[in-house]
Amino acid sequence: MNQDELQHLLSKYNSQTATPEEKRVVEEWYEHVNGNEPDAGNSDLFAVKNKIHKKIQRGIKKKRNHTKLKLKSFYINLFRAAVLILALLGGTYLYLKQSDSGASTKVSLSKEKPIKPGGNNAVLLLADGSQVILNEAVDGQVVDQPGVKITKTKSGELVYRFIGKSNLEEAQFNTVTTPRGGQYHLILVDGTGVWLNAGSSIKFPTVFSGASRKVEVTGEVYFEVSKNKSKPFIVNTDQSEIKVLGTHFNINAYPDEDYQRTTLLEGSIEISKGREKQLLSPGQQASISKSSDVIKLKEIDDVEAVVAWKNGYFQFEKADLQSVMRQISRWYDTEVSYNGQIPVKEYNGKLPRNAEVKKLIEMLSYTGIHCKVERNQITVNPK
Structure with a gap:
């Protein structure tokens, strides 16, 4: 494994998105030195480095007279790994530019x-009022609901799959909510991908049985909508309605923000508030004030920055x-x-x-x- 691959692996481990196998690769440094299973949820890799280093030093002193050549090679490799962790963490750097520079540093x-930084953390609220804490749920099928199979994958996403007609006359609605310090990814029954930022939610039917696919959101949500010309996808917020056929876009609709901002990355969307309507093209952002129905459009130089x-x-x-x-x-x-x-x-x-x-x-x-x-x-x- 080269340095770039290891850097990518450590980044996934630190953001709690690593697979169990990838976690094992990182954590085996602990297992060899300590003989115990480390805390898989520990995101403080700086502390990991320090623990590894201390264990290495104690191990060298304790086993100095046993199989010196093998131990020397083994501990050198572990120490290099620890140093690499420190270098990767120490090299994380933010370049921020302001209009008047030269200010002194005070921390x-x-x-x-x-x-602690946030991670995958969300709650699934079912139609009957029961709740599932998704970050604590085991991988596999989460719950039974008519017409759909709901599973949690190994990568931590929630997936809805259509398995047959529901006997219910009305669609059941589920809500996924992320707390402050949480984020989550789910795939709706039509294949639409949904990413929730911290302090956000989406309410949706388990099966899209009507003439359209309607959902309600709060906070910040990124969509990759599955195309279906005969059944438009509609997103409702407390400020607007957004109609799409198939596209990628981001909605920032936090209640503590002055404006709701909807940014289009791919395809086209129509956004409306009251009698006001605007059609967006890729690279455009629509802003709506809480106190006005006016929808303002502007070009975005870097749309990827919006979904960073x-x-x-x-x-x-x-x-x-x-x-x-x-x-x-x-x-x-x-x-x-x-x-x-x-x-x-x-x-x-x-x-x-x-x-x-x-x-x-x-x-x-x-x-x-x-x-x-x-x-x-x-x-x-x-x-």
């Missing part, structure tokens, strides 16, 4: 319980400070407060969503966003 961290969250990153494009911190607050499930006046600046850049909060604060400080962490809260200071 203050208390010794409170560390704030789905691929494991925060990506900011001319974002103000409060917008940056709201995204961080949702993903790290922590409150954000401000000391003093909030600066009026624009921020651009890319930040890995699997970074521990200490690294996160350090990277933000390069831009003049100075923070401290205490009592599970991030406080932004003016300087």
